[in-house]
Amino acid sequence: MEDTEKFIEVNGDFKMRKLTEDDLEQFNGLLSYAFQITMEDLLRTGWTEEQIMHAKMPILKNAYVLGWFYHDKLASMIVVYSMKVNIHDNICKMGGVTGVATYPEYTGKGLIRSLIKQVIMHMYEEGQFISFLYPYSIPLYRKHGWEIISDKITFTIKDSQLPKKKQAEGMMERVDLKCEDISNVHDYFSMQRHGAMIRDELAWDEYWRWDNDNIIASIYYSKNHKPLGYLVYYVKNDTFHIKEMVYLNTEAHDGIWNYISAHYSMVSEVKGNNYSGEPMAFLFEDSEMVENIEPYYMARIIDVQEFILKYPFLVKLPKLKLSFKINDPVAQWNSGVFNVYWIDEETVCEKTDDIHAANLVEMNIQTFTTMIMGYKRPTYLYECGRIQTEYYMLRVLEQLIPVEKPYFSDYF
Known part of the structure; x- marks a missing residue:
């Protein structure tokens, strides 16, 4: 049997x-x-x-x-x-x-x-409390509660547009792909960037898994030999391809671009991806460059109540009680009204069936995810018809939710 x-x-x-x-x-x-x-x-x-x-x-x-x-x-x-x-x-x-x-x-x-x-x-x-995925079909995953929370901006820079050399006291050093300083820099970087993944051993294995033999890693070290940034890249057919660029301060940023510009005689263009949500052109003296933006990763709040309890709202308003009415047909524990208020700086979140609660903000789980993650602002979502609430509540939501788009550069 x-x-x-x-x-x-x-x-x-x-x-x-x-x-x-x-x-x-x-x-x-x-x-x-x-x-x-x-x-x-x-x-x-x-x-x-x-x-x-x-x-x-x-x-x-x-x-x-x-x-x-x-x-x-x-x-x-x-x-x-x-x-x-x-x-x-x-x-x-x-x-x-x-x-x-x-x-x-x-x-x-x-x-x-x-x-x-x-x-x-x-x-x-x-x-x-939250799930990420790379969608092969955005409509499919929207049906199941995921929503877009990050963008990938692909850029192409001509050799004539590469930045002029700037003062940077440190230097770049090419290193082995498994150099510990790479993971150390990324750990520090990801602890500072909203949305970034904290890479463990399995994540790093996935990161390097299918790279070809031409991939190169180079680290920017300060004059005291402190790792402050790194560049993963390869050069092929007169093009400098950036797999990943990570820097912890302006010095490392300038040092890395000095290194890229030093390849001027070898390449005709530089291509790469930017995951900050902001175009790069403004940072260059010659800003006439091509940047293409496309949706990248999607996310889904798995447990609304626990996520709210741990969420770092910008302000804690002791006299305010607001209520999120969430519709989640797949995860029933997320469907309902969640009363949110603060006692001695501590967030309280109570689930209730009271659909007539005060300061009600109604949306589906997809909209809640993209709003609370900061990808789209409450006012924009309201104007798109994705949020139902009284207009005065938009000012409250704009005060509560941090203004920072997720940075997510990984792929799995």
């Missing part, structure tokens, strides 16, 4: 369960099929077939991987990484959703929908 205790859900010939290391071959197979990754593509990066086969083993060991099986054949799956992000200087648990895939013969059966609902419950139980 089949052991049904290991199954989370059974629906006819389909059974939902966690994947284990024994499922590695099927796991890799579905990833490769769904995301059109061929063995030839991976071999060109310099990996061996054995390395490719086991590259994703850490995911099955350290992540929550859930799948639907049809007669023991993996049909559909979803992956949740256990991660941490900086939410306005508060380090919060985050569920990073990735690897959402289904073989085409099993589409239209609601497999992904049920997997998403199950992992939302899993993240709730794990105390992961």
Whole structure:
């Protein structure tokens, strides 16, 4: 008799369960099929077939991987990484959703929908108050409560537009990709930037996993040899490609750009991505450059009440009580009215069914997420019809929510 205790859900010939290391071959197979990754593509990066086969083993060991099986054949799956992000200087648990895939013969059966609902419950139980994901379909994930919270701005700079050399007392040094100073700089940087991911070993492994042999890392050191920034890049076909640029102060910023400009004779242009939410052109003497903006990551508040309790509101108004009415059809614990007020600087959040509460602000979970994360301001969302409230409450919300867009440069 089949052991049904290991199954989370059974629906006819389909059974939902966690994947284990024994499922590695099927796991890799579905990833490769769904995301059109061929063995030839991976071999060109310099990996061996054995390395490719086991590259994703850490995911099955350290992540929550859930799948639907049809007669023991993996049909559909979803992956949740256990991660941490900086939410306005508060380090919060985050569920990073990735690897959402289904073989085409099993589409239209609601497999992904049920997997998403199950992992939302899993993240709730794990105390992961927020979830991030990179969407292959924004409308799909909006249906399940995620919303856009960050942008990626791609820029192209001509060699003639590179900044002139500025005074920087330190110097750049090329280092090994696994140099500890890189992770130390990023740790310090991410502790200062709202929305940034706190990279652990698994996150760094994902960061470097498929880079080719041409990738280079260089660190900016102060005159006292203190690491203040780093640049990860490669040069190909007369183009300087920036994978990541991180700096802790203006000195490091200028030192890194001095280093890039020193490649003037080697390249015709510089390309890279900016995740600050602000275009770069203003910072350059010649600002006539091309910058393309596109939505990047989406987020979802998994536990509204706990998130509010830990959220660093800008002001604590002792005489104010406001009420968020949230609609979340997927996570019922988030649907309802949340009364928020402050006692001795401490935030209080109580869930109630009182739809006639004072100072009511009504929205769905998607709008609440993008507003509370600072990607879109309350007044803008009100004017778009995404918030229902009395107009005077907008001034209150604008006072409460910090003015800083999330910075998220990772990909998983």
